Amino acid sequence: MSLIPGLGIAKGMALTLRRFFEPKVTVMYPEDRRDPPHKFRGRLQLLYDEWGTLKCETCFQCAQACPIECIDMGGMDTRGRFHVHWGAPETYGERREESALRRSGRTVPDPAYLPFAAIDVTRVDAILEEYDHDPAHMLQILEATQVAYGYLPVASLKRISQRTGAWYAMIYGTASYYGHLRFEPAEASDQAAAVAAHRPPEADYLAAFDAALAGAVKRGRGRTNPGTAGTPGDPTRPDR
């Protein structure tokens, strides 16, 4: 409630009075037919020419251009020799890229929710033992796990969830919240490398952070295997 009673009413009345004089948005439809919007494509339809044959030449350009893969084609090629379906496979790979998925509104697959490969859980168990299976120390557990494996394998997260009793979703939330925790080996992702190349300060910072973490864990606990700390290219990467 404002200080002056009725001020809101006055504001609203002023607004409607301004609208009263503004140009109107109505389209007088039957007399005035506007052009359709720029991106309007209408209904997809296979057209026939005047001889009753399909106009489609199976060139697959439409299917390739379709961002949401709603065009699916199959048929004979123009000379009627080979059966074609989906066109050249290599042109479709780029539609599976994460940026294309995001652009077209599809769900982006997340390794944390995919079937995961088994790992050697002894190291996680050792870390959990270290922290007394206490979910209150989740961040430290996750950091130690990352130091041990080089990244956070899904199997390790499952194991942590199983042993501490914390929800997997909560652990995943914690892990995905912090930028220095990762779900894939450091250079497994080309994208991460490209980003790191464009942003050397961040890469440096993350590397220094990893080193500091390794040092702290080594100094504080001494049980972590220094050989595996930050090992690149761990063979137990999740299967995509």
Add this chain to the structure above:
Amino acid sequence: MTVVNRSWNRLSLPGKIIFTALPVMIVLAFATVLGIILLGGPVLDLLSHNLPVVRFVVAVTIVLLMTVPTAFLIIYMEMKIIALMNLRIGPDRVGPAGSLLSVVHGLKVLMKEDFTPTGADPIVFTWAPVVTYLASVMTLLVIPFAPGIFGQDLNLGLLYFFAIGGLSVVGLLMAGWSSYNKYSLLGGLRSAAQVVSYEIPLTLSVVGLILLAGTMSLNQIAQQQSGWFTDWFVFRQPLGFLIFFIAATAEANRTPFDLTEADSEIVAGFATEYSGMRFGFFFFAEYVNVFIISALTVTLFLGAWNAPFQWPWQVTVNLDPGALGIELLILFAVVPLILTLAFAAPIWMLGGARVKGWMALLGGFILANLALGAIVVGIAYIGFEWVSGLLWFLGKTYVLVFTFVWMRGTLPRVRIDQLMDFAWKWLLPASLLNLFVTAAAIVVFESVKAS
């Protein structure tokens, strides 16, 4: 087939109508003239001896007749103005700028089935809209539209207004009760509760004004506000005006207090079971109420028919066209021609090759008519007090009607408990305060003046 039959069949429909109607009209015209010649004197004598009766009949007829176009106009205003405020165009098909759409709505309502639900009390059910409508229309009888133009100058005009206006509640209750429908009954009770609650602050807010004016005759209240606009009662009773305006909004069932109707939420409350022209009467009564409330607000607080300013010099028009004698006829014949040519000449000269002669003449004719109309209205405004009064009164009234419509286009509806809280906890104490302060001020002023 006889010759008569064949000729009749060859006529088109308008031809048939004219062929039938023309002789009847000629006979009627002769009969009327004959009747006036033979009976005119005695009838006029009789009427002039019973002038109050004649005045009453004429006033009632005019008031009844004028409510219909008024309601049409206000319904059209509502549709158009709210549409424009919503960035829409609104009615634009029937008539110029869609102005006949409300008339078409009226015809539509007339053609609809007039349905009475099973179990309803048919007599009460039929009379409810009549009571509501008449309660609205009869209040117009005391409203002074202009100097000398009023139905009846009651010395208890304001009391009559509130008494008769309060009767509309009876109509609403009758409608709700006789519909044999619990929702209608609830709607009727709700609206009765609302209207009765707001009746009290509405009436109390005017008592201060009555103390100031010393009369309840609306005509005299209007006369007391002559002069500049600072003499209007709104500047001597600002709180009273505010309370009166809010309570009047609730009294006329207008947004934000239109819970009884609430088109967008409930099925018109007490009018749920109504259809056809009986519903039309409720609908009409609502819009006539808007006009009446606006007119009463103008009469009481906004100077009635008085212009907001006075001419700094005295302007009088002393035209005596009868003195011209036969030359008047020549003037009537020549002046339109000269004016048309005078207005057509610049169009023809400035228009160049694209403007043909007939276009220039048509434009000149239209412009000449506009100019003549403006001159006539101007002379009437200056020369006749009632013309200027009527123009000012209707102008102010329709500005207020616009405000009501504007509020409907802006404000959301209040809740029923907020509505009642506002009436009893805020408006009633405020109107009492206004009354006491006004009374005290009058007492102090009088004693100071006496000493």
